[in-house]
Amino acid sequence: MTDHTPPQPGMSTRAVHAGWEPDPATNAVKRPLVMANSYVLPPNGDWDAVPFGYARDMNPNERWLEERLQALEGGEDCVVTASGVSAINGTFMALLSSGDHLICSDISYISVRTMLLEHFPKRFGIKTTLVNTADLDAIRAAITPQTKLIHVETPGNPTTRISDIAAIATVAHANGALLSVDSTWSGLTTQSPLTLGADLVMHSISKYINGHGDALGGAVMGPKHLLDVIRKFVVKDMGACISPFNAWQIMRGVATLPIRMERHNANAMAVATFLQSHPGVAWVRYPGLASHAQHDVATRQMDGYSGMLNFDLVDPTKRAAFIAELKVFVHAVSLGHDESLIFVYNDYADQHFFRVSIGIEDAADLIADLNQALAKI
Numbered sequence: 115m116t117d118h119t120p121p122q123p124g125m126s127t128r129a130v131h132a133g134w135e136p137d138p139a140t141n142a143v144k145r146p147l148v149m150a151n152s153y154v155l156p157p158n159g160d161w162d163a164v165p166f167g168y169a170r171d172m173n174p175n176e177r178w179l180e181e182r183l184q185a186l187e188g189g190e191d192c193v194v195t196a197s198g199v200s201a202i203n204g205t206f207m208a209l210l211s212s213g214d215h216l217i218c219s220d221i222s223y224i225s226v227r228t229m230l231l232e233h234f235p236k237r238f239g240i241k242t243t244l245v246n247t248a249d250l251d252a253i254r255a256a257i258t259p260q261t262k263l264i265h266v267e268t269p270g271n272p273t274t275r276i277s278d279i280a281a282i283a284t285v286a287h288a289n290g291a292l293l294s295v296d297s298t299w300s301g302l303t304t305q306s307p308l309t310l311g312a313d314l315v316m317h318s319i320s321k322y323i324n325g326h327g328d329a330l331g332g333a334v335m336g337p338k339h340l341l342d343v344i345r346k347f348v349v350k351d352m353g354a355c356i357s358p359f360n361a362w363q364i365m366r367g368v369a370t371l372p373i374r375m376e377r378h379n380a381n382a383m384a385v386a387t388f389l390q391s392h393p394g395v396a397w398v399r400y401p402g403l404a405s406h407a408q409h410d411v412a413t414r415q416m417d418g419y420s421g422m423l424n425f426d427l428v429d430p431t432k433r434a435a436f437i438a439e440l441k442v443f444v445h446a447v448s449l450g451h452d453e454s455l456i457f458v459y460n461d462y463a464d465q466h467f468f469r470v471s472i473g474i475e476d477a478a479d480l481i482a483d484l485n486q487a488l489a490k491i
């Protein structure tokens with residue numbers, strides 16, 4: 115019998131069409147930007163009967179972006195917030211209480227680390243154990259009866275460490291804990307943490323998902339019963355809502371995310387391979403290279419290795435001179451932009467290296483830029 119069920123649209127189709135319909139007021143083919151703070155309420159004052167009442171609680175551009183991101187990442191719903199940090203730290207605050215324990219990768223975004231190590235234990239009674247989440251035994255050893263959440267960042271910022279999402283989900287669930295994954299560095303299209311067993315996925319949507327380095331935002335995806343709690347606490351009660359303009363801008367970026375990620379993946383592999391062969395380069399760390407410590411896990415759980423890599427020079431005294439010679443790469447923080455970015459870590463846990471976000475320029479131009487700068491120092 116012929117199956118007439120329409121196929122699930124592919125990732126690129128969903129990136130363009132999810133959360134979209136022609137504007138009913140004007141027939142415009144693009145979603146409008148709705149900057150209004152408040153919306154007309156029904157005469158009986160029943161806010162629950164209307165989708166929008168006050169823009170902090172929910173605004174149309176936020177909702178359309180949430181629909182699009184949910185269609186790409188999966189889960190029952192998505193909550194979009196003001197920044198990646200508010201999505202991550204806000205989730206912890208929404209779900210954890212005094213006396214709870216959390217396990218987090220010892221490689222994680224700096225503001226997440228500061229929240230967990232400074233604010234939580236001193237002022238909120240929430241304890242954190244930092245572990246190498248590439249080591250399952252270290253995770254098992256850190257679990258206590260109070261452990262409510264395991265949080266991993268994979269690939270991890272800044273060292274590209276890969277954690278095995280499916281294996282950690284099994285450990286978490288066997289011990290009654292949830293697993294949340296900061297998937298920012300994956301660019302969303304290269305891995306699917308919810309499919310691998312994670313309960314919640316977070317993104318800084320300021321990075322690959324926006325893709326153009328011109329708007330901040332964050333997102334959490336997962337089951338509705340958790341997201342309802344997160345939405346109420348983070349967006350409504352803490353007020354960490356996204357500006358409608360940022361949501362509109364980021365929604366525009368998402369449409370090209372799948373094709374941009376293909377270029378980021380391919381360019382990063384080409385640049386990593388070039389750097390690895392250059393005599394002036396001491397080492398390269400890229401999950402797509404066989405030399406990466408978790409290359410096998412990355413190959414199993416990712417489809418493409420994203421655009422982030424580390425390397426260092428044979429002569430570390432030349433780092434500043436090398437950066438000064440670059441013409442295409444921009445010396446700046448952040449990642450996932452259209453342009454390639456390079457940032458030097460002069461001391462990260464006693465390591466010294468460049469963190470590179472490979473952009474969507476021509477790979478040959480990126481390699482030529484690195485080559486000429488290496489030749490000059």
Ligand SMILES: Cc1ncc(COP(=O)(O)O)c(C=O)c1O
Nearest residue numbers: 197198199223271298318320331
């Ligand atoms: C992995 C990761 N998570 C979270 C963040 C924070 O995101 P935002 O700057 O949008 O708050 C970053 C920023 O670089 C990041 O790299």
